[in-house]
Amino acid sequence: MTRISRALAVATAASLALAACSTPNKSGGPNATASASAQQSAAAKGDGTLTIGDVLPQTGSLAFLGPPEFAGIHLAIKEINDAGGALGKPVVSIDTDSGDTTTNIASQSVDKLLAQKADAIIGAASSAVSKSIIDKITRAGVIQFSPANTSDEFTTIKDNGLYFRTAPPDKLQGRVLGDLVVSDGNDTIGILAMQDSYGTGLADQVTKTAEANGGQVVARADYDPKAADFSADVAKIKEKKPKAIVLIGFEETAKVVQELVKQGLTADKFKWYMVDGNMSNTNYAKDPKGTLAGVKGTIPGAAAPTAFQKRLLTVDSKLTNYTYAAESYDAAILIALAAEAAKSDAGVDIAAKLADVSKGGEKCTSYKACHELLKAGKDIDYDGVSGPVEFNDAGDPSVATIGIYQYGADNKYDAAKALEYRKGDIAG
Known part of the structure; x- marks a missing residue:
């Protein structure tokens, strides 16, 4: 089954959740909270405003990766909104902490983002942290998009077609x-x-x-x-x-x-x-x-180009490390472009278009240029700061x-x- 058909299958599963009091998780156990079903339903439908949350390290063993990743996302959101936003509205951005595997911070952050109707969540940086939250995110019909996960396990992990990454597998x-x-x-x-x-x-x-x-x-x-x-x-x-x-x-x-x-x-x-x-x-x-x-x-990843580094410094003047900044930036840009292509902010709809906007169409290298091509009815191929991206069926970049x-x-x-x-x- 392709990622697109798997993502569409999630939409069907999410609609069935409206009539049920619980949904099965990977191990078959119940998730009996009404709020989970409500979050799943909201994510499946969308509300017309693209909301991108992030779960990235403000604390913990990878905290040094937080500043460049946040800066990449903040720069992308600024450029998206300066170019008219997505779906005719400004994109909403919400930052949260992922902590590390010694805490439950990431799970709490995901709960917060789902309650605030996030359509896509960028993170975590740690592969182990991402494994701990992937079920909660994807069961809700929301995209999980990591700029830094490199564990090979994510290539075959059960994700309902909703997990993507700009970092290559290890x-x-x-x-x-x-x-x-x-x-x-x-x-x-x-x-x-x-x-x-x-x-x-x-x-x-x-x-x-x-x-x-x-x-x-x-x-x-x-x-x-x-x-x-x-x-x-x-x-x-x-x-x-x-x-x-x-x-x-x-x-x-x-x-x-x-x-x-x-x-x-x-x-x-x-x-x-x-x-x-x-x-x-x-x-x-x-x-x-x-x-x-x-x-x-x-x-x-390739080094962040000098011109890109200067743009990053406009959103974080204290930045000294650029690791995964480009991958974080590209994640946010791709999510917004896929929402435009899908004409929807629903996670499953965006997921169905992410591969399409990453390859096979007319080349473009900025949100503004790609956005204009989409409005003109063109098929696009976004080449990012981190590389050509070009997702394969597993949601991994095919070349890195x-x-x-x-x-x-x-x-x-x-x-x-x-x-x-x-x-x-x-x-x-």
């Missing part, structure tokens, strides 16, 4: 990182990965690629990110003395780094590699200068770019300058 980032590690001359590799869908999935792909290219993962520790101490995990890696150490995690990586240094596995003796979840210019600010010198890492970055002696990497970019086909 099978591409994992392939690029695994290839990079081996091509840098490392034939033995140790992996320290947080134990969740993001960490273990990415570690699996890095292992597969590295070993296919002649490398060997001689030690791997999948750790609890909430652990108070990582000494045993690091000791497991130290015992095998790998040439390269791959660090896959979030904010807790700062503590892992301190333990690596404590046990003598410093970046000047072993080659360290990081990923988008821990490539930060703030988490390692307190470490001695040179701690991360030469460390490489991968971040999905991975940037490779390197830390300097100041324990920072230049977010606007990559060592190189590698493009790949998601299905490859």
